[in-house]
Amino acid sequence: MQRVTFIALYDEYCLGVRYMSSMLKEQGHEVNIIIHHGVEYISPMEVPPPDKQEEGGYYSMCTYITGREMDLMLDLLKKQAPSLVGVSFTSISFGLAQFVTERIKKEMPGVKVIWGGVDSTVNANENIRYPDMVCLGEGEYPIRNLVDAMDKGGDTDHIPSIWVRKQDGEIIRNPMQKLEQNLDNYPFPDFEIENKTVIHDGEVFPSLFPPKSHMYTNFIIMTARGCPFTCTYCCSGHDDVLYKGDRFLRRRSVDNVIKELRYRIRTWPWNIERIEFYDDVLPLNKRWVREFSPRYATEVALPFFGYTHPNVGDPELLEPLGEAGLSYIIMGIQSGSQRTQRKYYDRRHPKEQTIQTIQNIQATGAKVLVDFIGYNPLELEEDNLETLDLILDLPKPVGIIKINPMAFYDNYKIFHIAHKENIIEQLERPKGVHALQAKPNPYFVYWEMIHTLAHFDQMNRDDMMTLVADEHLRKNPAPLEKFVDALYSATYQDGNPVVRKDEYINQLRWRIHQLEGNSMYKAFRKIRSLVA
Numbered sequence: 001m002q003r004v005t006f007i008a009l010y011d012e013y014c015l016g017v018r019y020m021s022s023m024l025k026e027q028g029h030e031v032n033i034i035i036h037h038g039v040e041y042i043s044p045m046e047v048p049p050p051d052k053q054e055e056g057g058y059y060s061m062c063t064y065i066t067g068r069e070m071d072l073m074l075d076l077l078k079k080q081a082p083s084l085v086g087v088s089f090t091s092i093s094f095g096l097a098q099f100v101t102e103r104i105k106k107e108m109p110g111v112k113v114i115w116g117g118v119d120s121t122v123n124a125n126e127n128i129r130y131p132d133m134v135c136l137g138e139g140e141y142p143i144r145n146l147v148d149a150m151d152k153g154g155d156t157d158h159i160p161s162i163w164v165r166k167q168d169g170e171i172i173r174n175p176m177q178k179l180e181q182n183l184d185n186y187p188f189p190d191f192e193i194e195n196k197t198v199i200h201d202g203e204v205f206p207s208l209f210p211p212k213s214h215m216y217t218n219f220i221i222m223t224a225r226g227c228p229f230t231c232t233y234c235c236s237g238h239d240d241v242l243y244k245g246d247r248f249l250r251r252r253s254v255d256n257v258i259k260e261l262r263y264r265i266r267t268w269p270w271n272i273e274r275i276e277f278y279d280d281v282l283p284l285n286k287r288w289v290r291e292f293s294p295r296y297a298t299e300v301a302l303p304f305f306g307y308t309h310p311n312v313g314d315p316e317l318l319e320p321l322g323e324a325g326l327s328y329i330i331m332g333i334q335s336g337s338q339r340t341q342r343k344y345y346d347r348r349h350p351k352e353q354t355i356q357t358i359q360n361i362q363a364t365g366a367k368v369l370v371d372f373i374g375y376n377p378l379e380l381e382e383d384n385l386e387t388l389d390l391i392l393d394l395p396k397p398v399g400i401i402k403i404n405p406m407a408f409y410d411n412y413k414i415f416h417i418a419h420k421e422n423i424i425e426q427l428e429r430p431k432g433v434h435a436l437q438a439k440p441n442p443y444f445v446y447w448e449m450i451h452t453l454a455h456f457d458q459m460n461r462d463d464m465m466t467l468v469a470d471e472h473l474r475k476n477p478a479p480l481e482k483f484v485d486a487l488y489s490a491t492y493q494d495g496n497p498v499v500r501k502d503e504y505i506n507q508l509r510w511r512i513h514q515l516e517g518n519s520m521y522k523a524f525r526k527i528r529s530l531v532a
Contacts, residue, residue, distance in 0.1 A: 002151045005032045005082040007073070009089040009096055010063050012038040012198075012209045013220055015278065016116065017088050018189035020143045026187055029147055032080050032195045034073065036065065036100075038210035041200075042092060058099035060432030063092060065100065065199075072204045073100070074107050076197060083150060084112050086143070087131065091119040091409050094127075095432020101130050114146075114162070118235040119434050121242065122411045124163055128171055134163045137242055138225070140186060142177050179243055183225065183252040188260045193269060217273040219264050223292075224251040227280035229309060231334075232346045232413035233373070233406065236280050251285065254292045261300045274327070277306035282329065286316055293320035303327040310349035313357030322364025328498060329361050330401065332371040336390030337383035344378050344417055351390050359395050368398045369497055372451060375405035375437065375444040377426040378418070384447045388468070391454040392461050399497030400455045403448045408436040442475050449480035456487050 004024055008014035012035050021031045044062045053059050056067025065073075077085065085104055089097045101113050116135040120127045128134045135142050142161040149156045157164050161177035180186065191208065198207040209215045226249035227236035242248075265272055283289050296304075305328045318326075333354060334345060341347040358368050372387065391400075408415045408427060418424060418436065427436040438444055450467060453459050467473060473480055493499040 001028055001030060002084065002147050003030045003032075003080060003082040004084045004086065004147060005034060005077060005080050006086040006088060007034045007036060007100065009087065009093040009100070010037050010039060010042050011035075011088065011090065012213050012215060013278070014088055015189055015220070015222060016139055017086070018191060019186055020086070020139050021190035022187040023140045023144045024147055025190065027144060027148060029151070030195075031190070032082070032197070033190070034076060034197050034199060035207075035210065036069070036073070036199045037063070038198075038200075038213050040212045040214075041210065058096055058432075060093075060095045061430035063096045063432065065096060066202060068202050069199050069204075070100070070103055072199055072202075074103065076199075076204060077104065077108060077111075082111060084114060084147060086114050086116055086135075088117045089115075089119060090117060091123075091407075091434035093432070094119055094123075094434040098130050098432075112150075114143075116143075119409075122235070122409070123434060124173075126410075128163050128165050132165055136161050136163065137176055138179060141180065176243065179246045179248060179250070181247060181250055183250050184256040188263065191264065216270045218276045219261070219268065219272050219274075220276045220278050221257065221260060222252075222278045223257050223283065224249065224279045226250060228284060229281070229311075230346050232344065232417060233409070235409075235412070251283070251288060254288060254295060257292070258295050258299055261296075265300065265302075272302060275300065275302050275304035277304060279306060281312055282306040282308045282321065283317065284312060286314075289317050289320050293324040296324045301325065305329060307332070308357075308361075310354040310357050313353070313360045315360050315363070318360050318364050318366075322366055326364060326366045328367035328369060330369045330371065331358070331361075333390070334371065334373045335376075335379065335383065336387035337379065338386070340376075340379055340383050344414065346413070351393070354390065355393060355395060358398060362395060367498070369401050370394070370398060370455075371401055372403045373406050374403040374448045374451065377423045377438050378406075378421060384451075385468070387451055388454055388464065391451055392464060394455065396457055397500065398455060399492070399500075400452055401497060403451060405437055405444075410434045410436075442477055446474050446477040446480065449477055449484050452484050453480065453487070456491060458487065 006014075006017045006021060008017050014033070014035070017033060021033060024031050042062050047059055047062060047064050048066075054067040056070060058065050058070075087097050087101060097115065101115070104111065104113055112133065113131040114133040114135055115127055115131045116139050120134045121136045124134050124136055133146075139161070142159055145159050146156060146162060148154075149159065157172050158174055160174050162174055164172040164174070166172065193208060196206065196208050198205055198210050200210045227234070228249055229236070261275065283292065303325050305326070307330050310331060310333060334347065335341055336351065338350065341349065361368050406414075408418045415436070418427065424436070426439060428439050429436050450464065453467070454464050467480070488495045488497075491500060493501050
């Protein structure tokens with residue numbers, strides 16, 4: 001039996017880690033998972049300012065570890081005494097992964113360290129310089145084969161999908177493991193309470209998730225792997241390159257998905273309020289949806305949400321999902337500019353298609369939230385105007401999640417496009433991040449605010465065009481930022497576009513009405529009046 005510890009940096013979801021943990025447990029190995037902070041804490045606002053940064057820690061643009069937290073992690077690792085430490089991270093935490101690995105190698109020189117995740121897959125040639133090994137792509141079988149070989153004293157240098165850095169500097173680049181085509185062969189991901197530890201805010205404590213995580217009440221599940229689309233800025237848009245000859249879009253059986261959900265509802269230590277389908281795109285297979293929807297409605301019967309694309313708007317797919325309990329969908333539109341979509345993003349969805357898909361979703365009774373990408377030097381004035389035109393014509397109500405700045409992740413297709421289009425001088429590399437982003441510019445902030453304002457019911461086309469014509473605001477967008485903040489506070493409960501305040505108030509009124517009709521409540525009021 002081997003002892004393995006996985007460290008998830010700023011990712012309490014860490015589904016890859018949880019699947020690998022379950023796979024190793026099936027083989028009889030002892031597995032621990034350490035979660036350092038979480039997704040909700042990825043923000044420059046969360047990083048302590050320079051005058052409050054501790055010696056012995058690491059601080060980047062939006063991720064960090066204090067000296068105390070690093071010591072706590074090392075103490076925990078020494079108690080767990082693993083023979084293998086896996087560090088899982090995304091490109092935002094590349095520098096943090098380096099720092100943590102260097103400390104582990106220094107304090108625990110006999111322990112092997114392996115990196116995994118999308119960043120290590122796309123940037124394997126650079127990342128292999130820091131740990132002993134790097135796992136490329138899906139890790140369930142590679143990590144099982146590696147740990148089994150370690151347990152039996154076998155060859156650990158020639159395992160598919162794992163690159164090895166030898167002590168003399170030689171790099172062994174093994175070929176990719178073939179993808180598992182039957183996802184039902186994988187065990188359910190490891191969401192058991194045992195052997196999970198969170199490091200957060202200078203403390204270490206046993207828990208599945210960090211304090212602010214929504215995952216206490218939202219259970220996350222994937223029914224499929226892979227994406228039918230090849231967007232240049234997305235990790236899933238590179239599967240066709242990584243897995244040549246493999247079918248990378250695969251789906252679990254309905255029975256397997258329902259079994260996992262029923263098991264989690266029965267055993268979850270908290271009250272599950274919603275299911276979050278973490279697929280790249282909600283189901284595209286009509287036969288699968290027709291089988292899934294009635295079973296979910298009767299055997300799970302919880303509200304759920306997921307992610308979709310403007311080209312996935314067939315009512316034959318959406319209507320059964322609505323009947324099953326679909327509460328809202330997050331749709332990535334990214335840009336209203338047809339030029340941007342085709343030339344830079346490898347997307348094909350005309351304005352009319354996007355609007356029709358939103359109308360079809362709304363017809364099911366589900367809400368629609370939309371994503372856009374901003375802060376992109378590849379976009380011109382006319383591109384931003386075209387996006388504004390689309391937002392103004394979107395069927396209301398529709399919510400906008402905060403517009404995401406374009407990240408030119410190293411070695412993604414969009415990264416190479418940026419070089420080809422000669423915009424590198426307009427970009428900068430934040431400390432510890434495996435990506436470039438636009439240098440600060442009021443123009444980008446201005447268009448973020450304009451696009452965000454346009455989705456509110458209070459704003460009409462004439463109002464927006466007046467703001468567009470205001471040259472002062474383009475250079476000084478601070479008043480627009482305050483206006484946006486005020487509208488979010490006035491329109492959405494706690495500023496969250498999922499919940500409109502008017503709906504929230506109506507729900508409260510309905511609950512009060514229900515309560516007032518309850519016989520126990522009537523008796524309570526009677527007793528209270530007699531006492532008074």
